[in-house]
Amino acid sequence: MNNSDKINVTKTFFPPLDEYQNQLERIWKNEWLTNRGELVNELEEKLKSYLHVPNIIVMNNGTVPIQIALKLLAKQGEVITTPFSYVATSASIVWENCTPVFVDIHPEYLTIDETKIEAAITEKTTCILATHVFGNPCNVEAIEQIAQKHQLKVIYDAAHCFGVKYKGESIFNYGNVSTCSFHATKLFHTGEGGAVFCKDEELNHKLYYSHNFGHNGPLDFHGLGINGKISELQAAMGLSVLPYMEQILAGRKKVVNFYNEQLNHRNIQSLKIREETEWNYSYYPVIFESEERLLQVQKKMNENNIYPRRYFYPSLNTINYLNETEMPISESVAKRVLCLPLYASLERNEYKRISTLIL
Numbered sequence: 001m002n003n004s005d006k007i008n009v010t011k012t013f014f015p016p017l018d019e020y021q022n023q024l025e026r027i028w029k030n031e032w033l034t035n036r037g038e039l040v041n042e043l044e045e046k047l048k049s050y051l052h053v054p055n056i057i058v059m060n061n062g063t064v065p066i067q068i069a070l071k072l073l074a075k076q077g078e079v080i081t082t083p084f085s086y087v088a089t090s091a092s093i094v095w096e097n098c099t100p101v102f103v104d105i106h107p108e109y110l111t112i113d114e115t116k117i118e119a120a121i122t123e124k125t126t127c128i129l130a131t132h133v134f135g136n137p138c139n140v141e142a143i144e145q146i147a148q149k150h151q152l153k154v155i156y157d158a159a160h161c162f163g164v165k166y167k168g169e170s171i172f173n174y175g176n177v178s179t180c181s182f183h184a185t186k187l188f189h190t191g192e193g194g195a196v197f198c199k200d201e202e203l204n205h206k207l208y209y210s211h212n213f214g215h216n217g218p219l220d221f222h223g224l225g226i227n228g229k230i231s232e233l234q235a236a237m238g239l240s241v242l243p244y245m246e247q248i249l250a251g252r253k254k255v256v257n258f259y260n261e262q263l264n265h266r267n268i269q270s271l272k273i274r275e276e277t278e279w280n281y282s283y284y285p286v287i288f289e290s291e292e293r294l295l296q297v298q299k300k301m302n303e304n305n306i307y308p309r310r311y312f313y314p315s316l317n318t319i320n321y322l323n324e325t326e327m328p329i330s331e332s333v334a335k336r337v338l339c340l341p342l343y344a345s346l347e348r349n350e351y352k353r354i355s356t357l358i359l
Helices: 017-030 038-051 064-073 087-095 140-150 201-210 232-262 291-303 328-336 348-358
Strands: 057-059 078-081 099-102 125-131 153-157 177-181 194-197 268-270 285-288 337-339
Touching: 017 038, 017 232, 038 057, 038 232, 057 064, 057 201, 064 087, 064 125, 064 153, 064 177, 064 194, 064 201, 078 087, 087 099, 087 125, 125 140, 140 153, 232 348, 285 291, 285 328, 291 328, 291 337, 291 348, 328 337
Parallel strands: 078 099, 078 125, 125 153, 153 177
Antiparallel strands: 057 194, 177 194, 268 285, 285 337
């Protein structure tokens, strides 16, 4: 088999080249490559409309928005977070001179277990940073109640959540701040990129100037900032991908429905989607009864040129620069979870073969 026959865990959606070139021609005509040009502003307006959010600031990746939010809200305190997430979540906490305090996860939803949060709160706690895992929402109502009771800020790492709705509203509208990734592996992408969402106008203003060196016009400054800006080239990709979202979602849904039907098996646990969620089919994790079984399946797939991903692995509390407290549920799930190939262009014979190999 050659490289083109490989089935990876995901595959970047490429819009028609001529449509991307049409956007590039606008950039050449404007002679404007970065510093929030016409295409960046247009992308933000179209995303606000598509996602039904009051504010969005598009940035150069999905991690910088988390770092900026932590800088503004966590105040170098203790941040309650989940051990079952991508490393960017907890690494950002440490990077911003805060202390991560891990709380274990729910065994079926895989999000932070809200019933264990209050026990982890101390006088040093300033913030909760929770991940909507694989696009599956946290218990946002319970977390909001806890945050209000203890006067804490809430940041949601919603990297996987493009298009997700909870109780009819964009998941990005929950918490003080939500962030998203527009990385090339995501449903909607700008090649590399991300965004921050905030309903509070005053905080949104701080987030905005913080991603642009703190500028207040060319010669004045509101305050401290870094460079989180996205380029016109990336915005061009986003504007080219956005019209295909319904096609992308429909293609992924078809694969998910097949997996659900074929893998409804007592020795394989699938993700339980929270009630009243309009999910986006972002990932298809399966949890095996043992790590040994996972490794057997992974080996068999690799021999057939299929490359699922152990994601999220390892449990973040086990990483050497993080708090090595035991998180039994997260550690157990992390050792047994495998994300299967899932993308809109995955063909029926391919995902049928994947299911057959597992079974």
